[in-house]
Amino acid sequence: MSSLQEEIGRRRTFAIISHPDAGKTTLTEKFLLYGGAINTAGSVKGKATAKTAVSDWMEIEKQRGISVTSSVLQFEYGGYCINILDTPGHQDFSEDTYRTLTAADCAVMVIDGARGVQAQTKKLFKVCAMSHIPIFTFINKMDRDALDTFELLDDIENNLGIDTCPINWPIGSGKDFKGIFDRKSRQIIQYSDTQKGTREGHEIATDIDDKDAVIAHIGDDACDKLTEEIDLLDGASAEFDLERVRKGQLTPVFFGSALQNFGVEIFLRAFIGMATPPTPRVADIGPIDPVEHGFSAFIFKIQANMNKAHRDRIAFMRICSGKYEAGMEVKHVQSGRVQRLSQPQQLMAQQRKILDEAYAGDVIGVFDPGLYRIGDTLCLKNDNLRYAGIPTFAPEHFARVRQIDTMKRDQFVKGIRQIAQEGAIQVFQEYNTGMEEIIAGVVGVLQFDVLKFRLKSEYNVEIRLEELPYEYIRWIENPAEVDVQHLVGTTDMKLVKDMHDNPLLLFVNEWSPQMVLDRNKGLALAEFSR
């Protein structure tokens, strides 16, 4: 029997952030392969396997063949227990992705070597940077022509504002890809594309100082270029500093090809060693030690109707301290009610399995009797603490929502309220209208389809959606100090209020918020509601 301390100490909980198509699914699959959690490549639900995957998750997920929900994958590797908080890969499902990031202790950032930092990577990175978690970079698709390596590093530093420290260095790319140079051991690990889909990679290592062997393996030209680049790099790049990595100030960078299964295990082994186990999280009573303190957790995601037959809702919680044991009773702090956590489950690829125990660092999904809200805290019965709530992420798409049959007003209002409370949409109202017409805001446009689908299937209400051109949102931070209804605005500005009657402004153009600030002395605007 291992102790609580050992169990928690060997946990590594991370999220993978990337722009769609950078290779997140392929890399996840290779991690699982190394962890022995799957036996063959192609088992993780991806675009190609979606058609055949058995899933009782939301109907819309099946219809569209994309993953609407975040699942949690757990596997063992080298004595570590690794949780991957898998996040919706589709561009349109970023809000859950954002929330999931708040449950991770570190992040893996996958970048396509031919494209560099892309829009979604940037957005997700910003959320990780807010919580100062360590971020490990994997530059993928080196078997395809990639950008110049120094350019790639500059791109990360300039676009994301984080220092980079290459742990290894690619030797060419595309058809000239010869492998990677490991800076610490000064070994060249030769690329071969025969490892695809297998667990055992027989990487051949050559000492860089053995010039003849190096030339024999990678050729004269590649050897000269590599020597030159290493000299440049040693003079220019940031020193490796584990403390700075753990504070999220420096990202270790690795290169490889997820598809060809090259550089993946090297990356996995290295970043697990650098990543932090669950560390104390701050609650209202101070930092909560993951080992010393009894069970506590916060809810970061609620998934409705995963199984339509049971109309169930699953609340996903991140355990922050202590241990969960089957059947235990815990206090839901926000309501003060004691709950038996029923049907706790973990999601392993597409299967749900019922759990007997789980530790700080793990994520479990429990049956939600309709009580939980995103950001809520659970703790032991005789304990009392609250974790800070999860921030509301600014929606980027807006639509006017009208009910078609106005006789069903009550169902409409109830449905909209419930779906908004789950955090699937944000709801706004114009100043002079009632609830029969609202504006919905979402991070990804597909959430509009989810809204339409759920209102019809769960509340029997049909709606018409009219997309609006707004993209930027700012809450008025000091409504008592300004004349909210008479601000000097821009032509693309719209004044609305949220569900808590907080006034806010919507804009079409990125530069308009600043113009409004310039025109209204004393006005304070914020990207998030408080």
Ligand code: G4P
């Ligand atoms: P995502 O989850 O980040 O969206 O990316 P995913 O892993 O689905 O990969 C996107 C595409 O890029 C896939 O091709 C995948 O095979 C390919 N890919 C991933 N890693 C590498 C790599 O290291 N090298 C190369 N050359 N390709 C890579 P697809 O044709 O869009 O899909 P599929 O039919 O192969 O699944």
